[in-house]
Amino acid sequence: MVTITEFQKIGVGLTGFGLFFLLFGVLLYFDSVLLAFGNILFLTGLAFIIGLQRTATFFFQKQKLRGSTFFLGGVALVLLRWPVIGMAIESYGFVLLFKSFFPVAFGFLGSMVNIPVLNMIFSKLSGGSNSMV
Structure with a gap:
């Protein structure tokens, strides 16, 4: 089992509140x-979860520099009170930064179809005729 330190617990809370806001x-x-x-x-929660050095390493890798520039530039625009443009640029940077993670996330969501309750809901939504009547 993976142990979670107190700093990581604080980081999860900060990240959750950040996403809420x-x-x-x-x-x-x-x-x-x-x-x-x-x-x-x-950003503070992310630094608490994975550490300050690993956060800096993640954002400033050579292959992720373009995504980091857009993401952090969007954050700067939001801080300078240009929220709509800043969020659009930040979203584009987020997609560039995490595009290698998306196939893993979609694979996980696709595997959830094997859960009986979700399988029943998906079959009803898709209009499947698996009716027992």
């Missing part, structure tokens, strides 16, 4: 204060 800022028509606070909490 980002979602809440978008729902409130791109409120720049909430988005800026969410960005700061998200």
